[in-house]
Amino acid sequence: MEPSAPSRRVTIVDVARHAQVSTTAVSKVLRNAYGASPEMRAKVRRAIDELGYRPHAGARGLRGQTYTIGVMLPDIRNPFFPEILDGITGSLEDTEYQVFLGPGGNGEKAEARVTEAMIDRRMDGIIMIAPVSPRTHLEQVASSVPTVVVGRHGSSPVYDTVVDDDVEGASLIVDHLAGLGHRRIAHIEHRETDPTRRAEMPNARRADGYRQAMRALGLAESIDVVSTSYTQEGGYKGAKELLARPRLPTAVFAGADIVAMGVLEAVAEAGLSVPGDISVAGYDNTTFAALGPISLTSVDQAGHEIGRNAARLLLERIADRRRPSVQVRLSPTLVPRRTTARPPE
Amino acid sequence: MEPSAPSRRVTIVDVARHAQVSTTAVSKVLRNAYGASPEMRAKVRRAIDELGYRPHAGARGLRGQTYTIGVMLPDIRNPFFPEILDGITGSLEDTEYQVFLGPGGNGEKAEARVTEAMIDRRMDGIIMIAPVSPRTHLEQVASSVPTVVVGRHGSSPVYDTVVDDDVEGASLIVDHLAGLGHRRIAHIEHRETDPTRRAEMPNARRADGYRQAMRALGLAESIDVVSTSYTQEGGYKGAKELLARPRLPTAVFAGADIVAMGVLEAVAEAGLSVPGDISVAGYDNTTFAALGPISLTSVDQAGHEIGRNAARLLLERIADRRRPSVQVRLSPTLVPRRTTARPPE
DNA sequence: CACCCTTTGGGAAACGTTACCCACAGCCCG
DNA sequence: CGGGCTGTGGGTAACGTTTCCCAAAGGGTG
Known part of the structure; x- marks a missing residue:
C-alpha cells in the first residue's frame, strides 16, 4: 500500500x-x-x-448541492445531545445526505466560526442545537442557508424551531414533589440577564415554569430561586446557599442534572440524607442520572424525537426554501427515581 | 431579513x-x-x-486544499472523547483548518460511510478515534488522505498513531490495589476474538496488562478474568459471575468506568459494601467517575495531550505526505478515589 | 553594456460537476 | 399528412478557485 x-x-x-x-x-x-x-x-x-x-462533493456544490448537513453542537460533553444526534442521523441515513458535526465550543465566537465554516462549505442545511448566539446571528445564518434551531424558544420567519416544553417539564417536577407532600420546594437556575435570552433560553423557561407551577399549587409564598450556573459547581454553591436558610427547603429542583450533582455533594457535606431529609431532582435525564448509585429523579426530553423532527423540517426546507417557518414543540416526561420521596414529618 | x-x-x-x-x-x-x-x-x-x-471551500478543494479536517468519532456518548477533541480543536484554532466530526456509529459499516464521505469531500486530513474497522480499511483510507489513528496499538507505514499505554494503565490499577493489600484482584474485560484486534484494541491491551502486572507481583495464581462487554450490563453480569466464586475477590478492576458502574450495582444488590467488602476500580476517568456520590478510582488517559499530538502529526503529514510514519505513546495516570481501600481483614 | 537572475504581476487552463437549452425521434390528433 | 406534444439524449457554459506558465521591470555581475 x-x-x-x-x-x-x-x-x-x-x-x-x-x-x-x-x-x-x-x-x-x-x-x-x-x-x-x-x-x-x-x-x-x-x-x-x-x-x-x-x-466529488465539492465539485457538485459548485453548481448544485453538497449533500452535506451541518449540526452545530455547543458542547459535546452535554450528555443530552447524543440522543438528538441519533434522531438526526437516523432520519438521514437512508438519504444521500451526510451529517457533520461542528464543535461550537460554547461561546458566541466559536459558534460564529463554525456556522461560517459551514456556509463556506456550502452545506445544504444547518441544524443549530441550543445555540447561545444572539437571535440576529441565527437569522443571519438562516438567511443564507436553510436552518433549524433546536432548543430555543421564540420563533422567527426565517428558521424553523424544535423545542421541548421546558415550562411543562418544570411543572412535572414541581407537581411530582408537591404530590409527595413537599411545600418548600426551591429551584436553582442558570443566571440569565439578557432580556431576549430570558425569553428564549431553556434554562430561563424552566425557572418560569417553576414559578408558574408553584403559584398554580397555591405555593407562591414558598417560591425560592437561587441563581447560579448550570454546572456542578453552580449546584454546589446554590445548595450551600439554600442550606443556610432559616427554614430549610424540603426539596430542591435543580435546573439540570449536572447541577443536581453539585447539590447532592453539598447536601452530603451538610450531613443530611437524600431523600430522607431533602429530595433532589434534576433535568435532562442524562446517562449518569440513571446510574445505580445516583438514581436521580429527572425530566426526560424526547431527544430522539427532537432530532427526528429537526431533520425532517430541514429536509422540507431544503426542498422548498420559501415555505413558511414551522415551530415544533414536544412534551417532556417525568422519570421518578430514588432521590425524591415524601418530606420528613 | x-x-x-x-x-x-x-x-x-x-x-x-x-x-x-x-x-x-x-x-x-x-x-x-x-x-x-x-x-x-x-x-x-x-x-x-x-x-x-x-x-468558497469547495471550489478551493477542486484545485488545492479544502482546509477541512475530519474527525471520526465512533461514539459520542463516550465521555472520554471530548477531552481528545478539545486537544485537537485547541491545536487547530489558530490555523485556517476547520474541524468537523463524523459520527461513526460504532460499527464497521458506519465508519466506512463516514470516512468515504470525508474523502468525497476532499478533506485535507482525517483523524480516526478508536476505530473498530479492520486494519485494511484504515490503510485504505490512509492511502488516499493523510490519516492519524488514535487509540489503536500497532503501527502501519501509511498512518501515524497516538495511543495511551493501556498496559501501563492496567498496572497502575493492579499495583495500587496490591499496594493496599489486595491479592485476589479480578478483572472484567471486553471479549475480543479476532486476533489482530486482540493485538490492537485497547481493551485487549488492558487485559494483557492486568495479567502481566499480576504475574510481576507474584500473583499469577490469583489471575481471574471474566469476559463480557464494555457496557454497564457487561459489568453487572461480570460481577454477578465473580460474586458466585467460592472465594470472593477482594477487588475488581473493570476495564472501563461504565463497566464499573454495573459492578457497583451488582455489589450493592449482593448486600456488600464498597470499598468495605470489595474495592472497585474503573478506567478512563470519565466525568461521572468524579461525581461525588460515585467517586470511582480510575485511570486517566491524557486526553488533551492525545488530541494535541494527533493534530500535530496530522498537520505534519499534510505538509509532507511521504515522511515516515510516527507512533506516539503517552502514559496514563492513576486517579485514586473512594471506591478502593484496604481489603477486609 | 550585455546578460542573467529575481521579483512582481497576470492570463488562461484546469479541477469535476450540474443547469440550461437544443435536437431528434416517435406518436397522437384533428 | 402537418403540427405539436413527450420522451430521450447530449453539447456547452457556467460554478470559484488554484496552478502553471509567461512577461516585464529592476538590479547585480562580468
Whole structure:
C-alpha cells in the first residue's frame, strides 16, 4: 500500500466514457433527475459500480448541492445531545445526505466560526442545537442557508424551531414533589440577564415554569430561586446557599442534572440524607442520572424525537426554501427515581 | 431579513476588481503564497475586508486544499472523547483548518460511510478515534488522505498513531490495589476474538496488562478474568459471575468506568459494601467517575495531550505526505478515589 | 553594456460537476 | 399528412478557485 498514492480519482467523465454515454446522462442518473430511460440508468449504474466511482462533493456544490448537513453542537460533553444526534442521523441515513458535526465550543465566537465554516462549505442545511448566539446571528445564518434551531424558544420567519416544553417539564417536577407532600420546594437556575435570552433560553423557561407551577399549587409564598450556573459547581454553591436558610427547603429542583450533582455533594457535606431529609431532582435525564448509585429523579426530553423532527423540517426546507417557518414543540416526561420521596414529618 | 436571500456571494473576482488586481494576485494573498509584494497584500486584504469576502471551500478543494479536517468519532456518548477533541480543536484554532466530526456509529459499516464521505469531500486530513474497522480499511483510507489513528496499538507505514499505554494503565490499577493489600484482584474485560484486534484494541491491551502486572507481583495464581462487554450490563453480569466464586475477590478492576458502574450495582444488590467488602476500580476517568456520590478510582488517559499530538502529526503529514510514519505513546495516570481501600481483614 | 537572475504581476487552463437549452425521434390528433 | 406534444439524449457554459506558465521591470555581475 502506497503512502497516499497519487492515483487520479475516477471522475464522471471516466464513467461516461466507460458507459458510452454523455456526462450529462451520468449526472442525471446520479441525481435521479428526469430525462433518463431505465436502460440508460442501468447501464450507467453498472459503469459506476465497475469503476468504483464516487462523486466529488465539492465539485457538485459548485453548481448544485453538497449533500452535506451541518449540526452545530455547543458542547459535546452535554450528555443530552447524543440522543438528538441519533434522531438526526437516523432520519438521514437512508438519504444521500451526510451529517457533520461542528464543535461550537460554547461561546458566541466559536459558534460564529463554525456556522461560517459551514456556509463556506456550502452545506445544504444547518441544524443549530441550543445555540447561545444572539437571535440576529441565527437569522443571519438562516438567511443564507436553510436552518433549524433546536432548543430555543421564540420563533422567527426565517428558521424553523424544535423545542421541548421546558415550562411543562418544570411543572412535572414541581407537581411530582408537591404530590409527595413537599411545600418548600426551591429551584436553582442558570443566571440569565439578557432580556431576549430570558425569553428564549431553556434554562430561563424552566425557572418560569417553576414559578408558574408553584403559584398554580397555591405555593407562591414558598417560591425560592437561587441563581447560579448550570454546572456542578453552580449546584454546589446554590445548595450551600439554600442550606443556610432559616427554614430549610424540603426539596430542591435543580435546573439540570449536572447541577443536581453539585447539590447532592453539598447536601452530603451538610450531613443530611437524600431523600430522607431533602429530595433532589434534576433535568435532562442524562446517562449518569440513571446510574445505580445516583438514581436521580429527572425530566426526560424526547431527544430522539427532537432530532427526528429537526431533520425532517430541514429536509422540507431544503426542498422548498420559501415555505413558511414551522415551530415544533414536544412534551417532556417525568422519570421518578430514588432521590425524591415524601418530606420528613 | 429575507428567507434565504438569493443574493450572489462575493467571489474572488469581485475582490480582484475592487482592488484593481488580478484574481491570481488575490489567490496568492489568500494562500500566503510567493509572488506578492507587501503593498499588494495590504491592498488585497483591505478589499477582502471591505467586501466581506470569504473563500468558497469547495471550489478551493477542486484545485488545492479544502482546509477541512475530519474527525471520526465512533461514539459520542463516550465521555472520554471530548477531552481528545478539545486537544485537537485547541491545536487547530489558530490555523485556517476547520474541524468537523463524523459520527461513526460504532460499527464497521458506519465508519466506512463516514470516512468515504470525508474523502468525497476532499478533506485535507482525517483523524480516526478508536476505530473498530479492520486494519485494511484504515490503510485504505490512509492511502488516499493523510490519516492519524488514535487509540489503536500497532503501527502501519501509511498512518501515524497516538495511543495511551493501556498496559501501563492496567498496572497502575493492579499495583495500587496490591499496594493496599489486595491479592485476589479480578478483572472484567471486553471479549475480543479476532486476533489482530486482540493485538490492537485497547481493551485487549488492558487485559494483557492486568495479567502481566499480576504475574510481576507474584500473583499469577490469583489471575481471574471474566469476559463480557464494555457496557454497564457487561459489568453487572461480570460481577454477578465473580460474586458466585467460592472465594470472593477482594477487588475488581473493570476495564472501563461504565463497566464499573454495573459492578457497583451488582455489589450493592449482593448486600456488600464498597470499598468495605470489595474495592472497585474503573478506567478512563470519565466525568461521572468524579461525581461525588460515585467517586470511582480510575485511570486517566491524557486526553488533551492525545488530541494535541494527533493534530500535530496530522498537520505534519499534510505538509509532507511521504515522511515516515510516527507512533506516539503517552502514559496514563492513576486517579485514586473512594471506591478502593484496604481489603477486609 | 550585455546578460542573467529575481521579483512582481497576470492570463488562461484546469479541477469535476450540474443547469440550461437544443435536437431528434416517435406518436397522437384533428 | 402537418403540427405539436413527450420522451430521450447530449453539447456547452457556467460554478470559484488554484496552478502553471509567461512577461516585464529592476538590479547585480562580468
